[in-house]
Every structure is written in structure tokens, then in C-alpha cells.
Amino acid sequence: MTQKNxxxxxxxxxxxxxxxxxxKITARGIFSLEGADGHKGxxxxxxxxxxxxxxxLAQGPWFSGALHGGAIVGLAAHAAEITPAATKMRPTRITSxxxxxxxxxxxxxxxxxxxxxxxxxxxxxxxWNENKTKxxxxxxxxxxxxxxxxxxxxxxxDENLDSDMPAFPGEESEVFTTGLTNIFQADQPAFPAAFNxxxxxxxxxxxxxxxxxxxxPLVEDIPLTxxxxxxxxxxxxxxxGGLIGAAxxxxxxxxxxxYLNKLTDDPWIALxxxxxxxxxxxxxxxxxxxxxxxxxxxxxxxxxxxxx
Numbered sequence: 014m015t016q017k018n019x020x021x022x023x024x025x026x027x028x029x030x031x032x033x034x035x036x037k038i039t040a041r042g043i044f045s046l047e048g049a050d051g052h053k054g055x056x057x058x059x060x061x062x063x064x065x066x067x068x069x070l071a072q073g074p075w076f077s078g079a080l081h082g083g084a085i086v087g088l089a090a091h092a093a094e095i096t097p098a099a100t101k102m103r104p105t106r107i108t109s110x111x112x113x114x115x116x117x118x119x120x121x122x123x124x125x126x127x128x129x130x131x132x133x134x135x136x137x138x139x140x141w142n143e144n145k146t147k148x149x150x151x152x153x154x155x156x157x158x159x160x161x162x163x164x165x166x167x168x169x170x171d172e173n174l175d176s177d178m179p180a181f182p183g184e185e186s187e188v189f190t191t192g193l194t195n196i197f198q199a200d201q202p203a204f205p206a207a208f209n210x211x212x213x214x215x216x217x218x219x220x221x222x223x224x225x226x227x228x229x230p231l232v233e234d235i236p237l238t239x240x241x242x243x244x245x246x247x248x249x250x251x252x253x254g255g256l257i258g259a260a261x262x263x264x265x266x267x268x269x270x271x272y273l274n275k276l277t278d279d280p281w282i283a284l285x286x287x288x289x290x291x292x293x294x295x296x297x298x299x300x301x302x303x304x305x306x307x308x309x310x311x312x313x314x315x316x317x318x319x320x321x
Contacts, residue, residue, distance in 0.1 A: 038202050040068035042233030043084050043245070047119070056235050060092060064143060065120045070229060072117055074203035080115040081204035086269055087231045087245030089138040089152035092122040094240055098134050102156035104240050108270040109152040119143040132158045175307045179222045179283055186211045208246070211281075216255040222285045225249055239276035243302065247271050247312045250298045251286035263321055264296070266314035271302070279304035284312070294318040 046054030047064040054063045065088060073081035086109040093104065121141045128135040138152040188210040212223040225246045230237055253264040283303040290296025296316030302309050 038070065038206060040070045040229070040233070042230040042235075043068060043070045043204070043207060044088065044120075044232045046232055046234070056232070060095065060122055060124060063122070065122065065232065067117045067120070068233075069202060070204060070207045072203050074205065076114070078117050080117065081248065082109075082111050082266065082269065083245050083248035084204060084231075085109065085111060085115055085140065085150050086152065086248055086271075087241055088120065088122065088140065089150065090154070090241045090244035091231055091235075091238075092124050092138050093136045093152070093154035093156075094238060096124045096126075096136060098156060099129060099131055101159045102134055103159055103276060104154055104156050104273065106155040106270065106272050107152055107244055109150060109268060111150055111267050111269065113149060115140070115149045120149065121145055127153070175303075178303050178308060179285055181281065181283075181305050182211045182213060182224060184211075186213050188212055205249075219251075219256060219288050220286065221251045222283060223249065223251075224281050224283045226280045226282075239278060240273070242280070243273065243277075243282055243309070244271060246282045247284065247300075247302065248314075250284055250300045250312055250314055251288050252298060252314075253288055253290050253296050253316055253318055256288070257290075257318070261321060262318055264290075264316055264318045266298070267317055269312065269314045271310060271312045273302075273310035275307075275309050277304040277306075277309050279306070281305055282309075288316070290316055290318055 044065040044067055046056065047066055048054045048058065049062050049064065067080055067084065071080050071084040073079055086107065089109055090104070090107055093107070121143060123139045123141065125137045126134065127137050134156045136154045136156070138154060139148050140150040141148055207227060207229045209226040209228060210223060212221070214221040214223060227237065227242050227245055231241050231245055248266070248269055252266065254262065257264070281304065284300050285303065286298055286300040288296060288298045294317065296318055298314050298316060300312045302312055
């Protein structure tokens, strides 16, 4: 299977070349849930009693048995979101450190409150292997209290800050991802197969706009929330592979930070990305995030670039 612009387990650039059928997809979510006793997990059980088992939809398409970064960030977002707060709060930032390859083995999640207050809450979310001998990834999630009547409408700026937002493309720009498999397991659709993608990207440009729609729950039988949806999607920010030649170079992101000024129920998320890198193999991608009505936030990731 040959593709020009691959996606790595940590978000390397992709131009999916899937077929138009999802018949090979057998998973009902990116993760399944087990209890500590090995039976099906109860979503209402305490987090420490649950084990998250990656399905084939969690794996990146270009490394055997390794999770895509979007699955890792999405799981951290889910764990933070189900953690209680002192008052009604919503997430405004998640920073995920993707410091080692995460395999398709069962995962345990631990959440600790670094700062617990009435106005802000800062959570540290750690993903561990099943017996908790190795930390796989770490995220920090900031939540801020909601006060619906704090700022009146007449104080909102008159200027249209969304005048440059990208137009939502038509069906003719659909890129079929459902047949995209892991190159080592041709019968297993990989992480991008969980999405619809619309893009007219020029792969010679350091700027791109792509629209993604996640079609599966992050955890089977648990409905997607706006925060988990965008956290799971944002790792598709443009990387450097399409520009420098993915056949010769690997471009991975060891981190991802997402800021959100609003949560959206729109299933389509746009990533308007710009990538920069230097001769020493270090780069950065910045992106504005949109739904189909307005900007919802921004995201950034560092790039580690090296020869294959």
C-alpha cells in the first residue's frame, strides 16, 4: 500500500486514499470499556475501576500497533470531563504531552486536581499501562466557571471577527477515509476511518483547511460530547510530511494544545493550519478551529522531524 502523505500514530500528515465502504469497521467506538474484573465496564463506575481497551479505530495507519495521537488526547479529555468540579465549569484548554508511543494494550487513567477552586480548576490526567508501571501520556485540562449573565450582550465587539472563516466545502470535496487501513494490518481500518473528511488541500502549500466529522463514540456506548469531539479531532492539524516528502522524513508531534472559546454541537470541525519548520528538524503548527458558524478556538503542536 503506497501513499504519498502518511499519518503517523502521533499525527504525521495524511492524504487518505480510502474506499467508499465502511464494511470492514467492526468497532463501535475508538475504545471499549472493561471493569477491573475483566467484564464489560460500567460507564458510571469510578474511573479508577475502569480499563480502556483500544479498538482497531484507535490505531494510526503508519505504525504497527501504535495509537493515533487523536485517540490519546480524546481519552484524556473524556477523563477530565467526567471528573466533578466545585461548580459548573467548562473546559477552555487541554495540553497533552505525547512523550512515548502508546500501543494497543489496555489503558488505565488517573485524574488529579492540581488546582481546585470556585472559579478555575486545573486537572492533571495521566494515561498508564494496565498494571500502572509506565506512564504513557500526560495532559493538563483547565476548566473555568460559567456565569451566563456576567457580560451583557451590548459589551460584545461590533467587529465581525469571523469574516475570514473558511467556507464549508461541498460533497465534491469529500475524501473517503473508511477504507484507510494500517499498512501492517490491511484488514483493519485505522483512526482516520472513524471520520468524514472534506478538503481541497494543496499539498505543496504550508497552509491548509480541512473539515472533519467524527462518526464514532470515543468510548463505545458513551455519546460524544463537544469537548471530546474537538479534542479527538485536533491532532489532524497539518504536519510537515506533505511538504518535505513523507517517503524520506518522519514528522511527529510530541504535544498538542487546544484552546476553546466555545463548545459547539456542530459535528463538523475545521482545522485551518499553518506549518513552519527549520533546518534543525524542529517545527510548529498553529491552527484556527471553526464550526460551520464561527471560530471556536485555536490549537498548536510542536513538530519533531527526522529522516527515516
